[in-house]
Amino acid sequence: MTSERIDQAMEGPRDLTGDPGRWRYARVLRPILLFGASAHALFLLLFALLDVPVLVAFNTASILLYLLLTYLAPRVDPRWLVLTAMVEVLAHAWLATHYVGWVSGFHFYPLILIPLIAFLTRFTVVQRCLLILLTTALYSAMALAYTTAGPLVPLPDAVAPWLSAINAVSVSIGMSVFILFYAVAVQNADDLVRSSQERLKRLAATDPLTGLLNRRSMDAHLQRVVEGRGPATLLLGDVDNFKQINDVFGHDTGDRVLEAVGEALRQAAADRALVARWGGEEFLILVPDDDGTQADELAARIRRLVSQCRRDRHRPLTMSIGITSLRAGDTVARFANRADQALLAAKRAGRDRVITASSAGAAGT
Ligand SMILES: Nc1nc2c(ncn2[C@@H]2O[C@H](COP(=O)(O)OP(=O)(O)OP(=O)(O)O)[C@@H](O)[C@H]2O)c(=O)[nH]1
Known part of the structure; x- marks a missing residue:
């Protein structure tokens, strides 16, 4: 097997730009984006039932955006995918909190961006720190603006606590999935380094022709x-x-x-x-x-x-x-x-x- 074929086996097929790394990111980002589109479809239904046309329109646009990003995933730099999704999540959280209030729990969603940004190695560490700071600053601003302010469209008493709980659970699950995914990746990388070191040690101690000690x-x-x-x-x-x-x-x-x-x-x-x-x-x-x-x-x-x-x-x-x-x-x-x-x-x-x-x-x- 040539080294190019080994790379390909490890990285998956090449994307349209010939960058095998993009396909690897796409494999992770695509299910997340599709999950995002499905979640927005449920919210679209909810806001249609609650009769909040602005949020119905925003959710429709979000679904289309997530489907477009899913299609583009192996074709564009993953940094643009994440930045676009980041803008959507922040804008959506802000708008939903503005209309249906802090109590709805839509403000939790920007928090899910923090592990996503932290683990995205395509950004430099400084860029990741800045993006996390920006997310935290916007989250804090949202908290200052809406924790005490009343919603434009108050949610029915029977809906508000459930919606808040569902949003909190969804965000917790999302964050756990990211963290577990990267924990497994770190573990795999660690195993690979260990087995490579053992192989190198064995090779350094062995005669290549006979396999005996050198x-x-x-x-x-x-x-x-x-x-x-x-x-x-x-x-x-x-x-x-x-x-x-x-x-x-x-x-x-x-x-x-x-x-x-x-x-x-x-x-x-x-x-x-x-x-x-x-x-x-x-x-x-x-x-x-x-x-x-x-x-x-x-x-x-x-x-x-x-x-x-x-x-x-x-x-x-x-x-x-x-x-x-x-x-x-x-x-x-x-x-x-x-x-x-x-x-x-x-x-x-x-x-x-x-x-x-x-x-x-x-x-x-
Ligand atoms: N094919 C092969 N030959 C080797 C290798 N390493 C050394 N040789 C050869 O082994 C031969 C050793 O030759 P000599 O030292 O004259 O020893 P000999 O012919 O076995 O004679 P005596 O030791 O006196 O019985 C040389 O021709 C070397 O080129 C190797 O890795 N592969």
Whole structure:
């Protein structure tokens, strides 16, 4: 998958301007705008019943505006959508409060704008602060003007408390939906960052060809073992005559052989030892909590499994292995170097054998 296709899968289809971000906003804003249009249809009915023609006309215009904004959602900058909806909400709240009074609860609606503006990252933080300040100032002005003033069209006693309660509940639900939506988005982003960090950490510690530990992360394990002074054994294995495989069959085949050797070592070590690709065709196996007693058996298993990775139909692959155990006063370099010397001795002795550092020079197994 190309990065462009991944972007598209994450963002949804592109809008008419080619901006994938707009479609993402449109996906959120469209249901809100449609909900706004439906709510205004109910208010239109209510004001028709209460015989307030100005509010009937305003609600009709609002429905048309919300439908138009729903259509425009993926086509225009979401900032214009929100600013237009903001003007409508403030004007509508002001007009409804002016006609049917503070008691109707229409003054609650501007409050819903605050979380909407706060979370709209298309605006800068300063722009969002200014818009929230403006909304708060208009809300306060409305409170000063209408909390004590009587309505032009008083609501029937049976209607006023219900309408106020319905408006309060609607605004609370709207605000909760916004906040929950963004809380989920933050949670998702947090999960994504965490999993990306873990993936990066895994990649940084792994050899890309074999999937084994890389030298850097094995170094860290060796450092811990040396500092802990616990018993530990190292096996340094090197594929014999590997250059020939590259020369005869090509580099790609060489890579496939290295992958197969890596898999064989993983199997041989199971969960008893850590395996790293130490260099080109060199592999380091660290057996923690082992004073050397497990090493011979592990080396034999490694050689058996490696021999099953045939380099061609006739000749099995062989590996030379140098073994050493941690000694008092060892540094990482000294510990690893001793394994290297044992491996060198195995190579010099004719390859396809195991030599332990304490008995370097002895016959291989
Ligand atoms: N395909 C492939 N080859 C590699 C990679 N890393 C190192 N090599 C090759 O591995 C070969 C190692 O060659 P030598 O050091 O001469 O070792 P050898 O042929 O195995 O001989 P001995 O170790 O003495 O048995 C070189 O040709 C390197 O180019 C790799 O990632 N992929």
